[in-house]
Amino acid sequence: MTIQISAENALLARARASHSTEDCMALYHEWAATYNDHLADASQNYVAPVLVAEAALKWKIHPRGPILDAGCGTGLVGEALSQSLTVTIDGIDLSPAMLKVARQTGVYRDLVLGDLTQKIEKPDESYDIVTCAGTFTEGHVGPDPALREFVRVTMKNGLIVATILNKIWKSGGYKAEIEKLEAEGLLKVVNVEIKDYRKGAGDKATLVVLEKI
Secondary structure: OOOOOOHHHHHHHHHHOOHHHHHHHHHHHHHHHHHHHHHHHHOEOOOHHHEEEEHHHOOOOOOOOOEEEEEHHHHHHHHHHHHHHOOEEEEEEEHHHHHHHHHHHHOEEEEEEEEOOOOOOOOOOOOHHHHEEEOOOOOOOOOOOHHHHHHHHEEEEEEEEEEEEHOOOOOOHHHHHHHHHOOOOEEEEEEEEEEEEEEEEEEEEEEEEEEOO
């Protein structure tokens, strides 16, 4: 029997098997134009961006300042945020092709190229909320230095809201890095829960809400 693998699942498998920044850039250059159709359609039901937006607005109803959508991709988190709130959103992503799609949403103030495995080129305490959906996954961005950088660019008492693929929450070092930052007195954990990543696909995400202190 031949098992048919859909184009979107093949691309997702490639994404999680990426071994370098160059692999990711090549993949998303190819995928950008159809990414939203592939992951937001009924078969994939990619809910992580909406979960992040809902959690951000649940725990901080009235943001004091702008939001940074880290690893913004095609802008799914920005669109979800803008449906519920009038807020200033900046985005950063590795892929020029994905940023081009995000720009077409019209919901971002600024969109810049950036590699979340490196220092974020933003001043300290620039944002009241940092969101990150779908970026802490296999073949993409690890916990260090990204989580520490998120803390750095977040205002005091601001929030970091992120999904982390549940299968690598512990093995990938994300849980340990958050505990380390908490022990250093840089943040406190507001909420951690397991959520669907893609409904019906068996993927689960650890959704974290962290407050800078």
